Amino acid sequence: MNVLEHWIGGLSTPSIDGGTRTGVAPATGGEGATVTQGTPADVDRAVLAAHAARHGWRHIASMERGRILGRVATGIRNAIDELTELEVADTGKPIELARAEIQGAADYFEFYAALVHLPAGDVLDVRPDLHVYTLREPLGVIGVITPWNLPINQAARACAPALAAGNTVVAKPAETTSQTTIALARIASEAGLPDGVFNVVLGRGAVVGTAIVEHPLVRKVAFTGSVPTGQQIGRIAADRILPLTLELGGKSANIVFADADLAFAATEAARAFATNAGQVCSSGTRLLVQRGIEEEFTTLVVEATQAYRPGETLGPMITRSQFETVQEYFEVAAAEGAVLRTGGSVSTDPSLKGGFFVEPTVYSGVDNRMRIAREEVFGPVLVVIPFDTEEEAIALANDSDFGLVGGVFSADISRAFRVAEAFEAGQVYINSWSTQSVQMPFGGHKASGYGREKGIEALAHYSHLKSVSVRITPGRWAR
Numbered sequence: 001m002n003v004l005e006h007w008i009g010g011l012s013t014p015s016i017d018g019g020t021r022t023g024v025a026p027a028t029g030g031e032g033a034t035v036t037q038g039t040p041a042d043v044d045r046a047v048l049a050a051h052a053a054r055h056g057w058r059h060i061a062s063m064e065r066g067r068i069l070g071r072v073a074t075g076i077r078n079a080i081d082e083l084t085e086l087e088v089a090d091t092g093k094p095i096e097l098a099r100a101e102i103q104g105a106a107d108y109f110e111f112y113a114a115l116v117h118l119p120a121g122d123v124l125d126v127r128p129d130l131h132v133y134t135l136r137e138p139l140g141v142i143g144v145i146t147p148w149n150l151p152i153n154q155a156a157r158a159c160a161p162a163l164a165a166g167n168t169v170v171a172k173p174a175e176t177t178s179q180t181t182i183a184l185a186r187i188a189s190e191a192g193l194p195d196g197v198f199n200v201v202l203g204r205g206a207v208v209g210t211a212i213v214e215h216p217l218v219r220k221v222a223f224t225g226s227v228p229t230g231q232q233i234g235r236i237a238a239d240r241i242l243p244l245t246l247e248l249g250g251k252s253a254n255i256v257f258a259d260a261d262l263a264f265a266a267t268e269a270a271r272a273f274a275t276n277a278g279q280v281c282s283s284g285t286r287l288l289v290q291r292g293i294e295e296e297f298t299t300l301v302v303e304a305t306q307a308y309r310p311g312e313t314l315g316p317m318i319t320r321s322q323f324e325t326v327q328e329y330f331e332v333a334a335a336e337g338a339v340l341r342t343g344g345s346v347s348t349d350p351s352l353k354g355g356f357f358v359e360p361t362v363y364s365g366v367d368n369r370m371r372i373a374r375e376e377v378f379g380p381v382l383v384v385i386p387f388d389t390e391e392e393a394i395a396l397a398n399d400s401d402f403g404l405v406g407g408v409f410s411a412d413i414s415r416a417f418r419v420a421e422a423f424e425a426g427q428v429y430i431n432s433w434s435t436q437s438v439q440m441p442f443g444g445h446k447a448s449g450y451g452r453e454k455g456i457e458a459l460a461h462y463s464h465l466k467s468v469s470v471r472i473t474p475g476r477w478a479r
Contacts, residue, residue: 010195
């Protein structure tokens with residue numbers, strides 16, 4: 001039996017106690033990958049390896065560090081067929097989507113490979129007898145804890161800027177989707193990343209993730225996942241005075257005004273909630289539609305939604321637990337009186353029997369106070385909520401515990417800008433949904449977390465700022 005092992009100090013490494021776990025293939029319900037199960041002792045080995053490697057990596061010339069990270073990007077692209085096969089096996093998602101996410105992982109390393117050459121500080125004009133400057137310095141060992149919905153992409157999103165800033169990394173992927181993160185670590189080693197700079201420990205979050213957050217040599221943690229787990233991490237971090245980046249849930253609002261290009265907006269609205277079968281924290285799952293066009297536009301969205309076919313353009317729920325959760329929300333929506341427009345059930349396609357597939361689902365007749373409108377389903381479920389005025393649309397959009405992403409569709413660009421600026425969200429799209437790129441900083445407000453991933457701004461979250469003041473002895477020129 002092939003067992004996926006940790007990656008520690010540049011080597012594939014079994015767990016100290018030899019424990020393993022065999023997962024479930026979400027597309028079939030059959031047997032998935034067998035993965036070694038880490039312990040706090042395995043975390044300690046990985047953190048010590050990263051701690052020992054930190055000075056060597058930090059003091060590599062920036063040009064060389066950039067070359068190595070650039071070679072990681074090339075290695076990802078060269079291995080895209082292998083990585084796609086592993087990602088599809090773990091997640092069941094469509095091949096085209098998996099390939100796009102892997103290309104995105106390469107983009108992260110390419111982008112941050114270039115940013116290592118940015119100035120590491122500034123000179124401050126304080127007074128003539130002082131030379132004052134600032135330095136951006138790496139934090140040390142970074143713990144990276146990633147979810148199961150976008151495995152290699154999320155790992156690259158955090159690890160690339162952390163490494164570019166001169167840190168070392170101990171990563172923990174979700175226990176159900178570990179294969180591509182291990183492959184990424186191997187590619188990084190083959191690209192010339194020194195041993196111990198990028199380590200991966202596999203296993204359960206409650207065991208391995210907790211041990212990473214609690215380890216005294218870990219200097220910062222970047223976590224992407226659920227709000228309850230983020231809260232648990234935050235409590236541990238508070239005791240340690242440990243800096244965090246938390247990218248948590250979302251219930252993002254997508255506002256469509258009557259003057260929008262309705263045909264295009266409908267296809268975008270469907271894409272906003274159905275991409276990756278809704279298993280994206282930034283999914284646009286609340287559709288706010290101006291009342292005069294509500295029925296017409298909902299019909300267009302339903303038609304666009306029905307183009308997403310389970311097993312073809314729509315993957316399964318990636319875990320059995322999430323498959324069951326989405327079905328529970330179908331029951332919640334029915335009990336609350338939401339009007340089912342399409343979907344609302346598991347897939348009845350006999351060829352998909354055993355897999356965790358659900359139909360993409362649209363509900364109308366929804367009030368923003370309903371659970372189905374307030375809680376993150378994390379599946380392909382959209383609710384349609386009417387509004388009358390611009391002010392009401394903004395109030396509805398911001399009446400949420402979350403604040404990750406927002407969208408607005410309108411031919412009135414002045415109104416679109418007003419609404420975008422009024423959104424309590426970290427990222428807003430105008431007349432297109434999810435125009436994301438590695439250059440755009442990403443993160444949320446309220447229960448969606450804090451800190452920013454992506455863009456130049458991410459480097460500030462993986463470094464600390466030091467000020468240095470040097471007294472200059474006056475020369476003969478002094479008067």
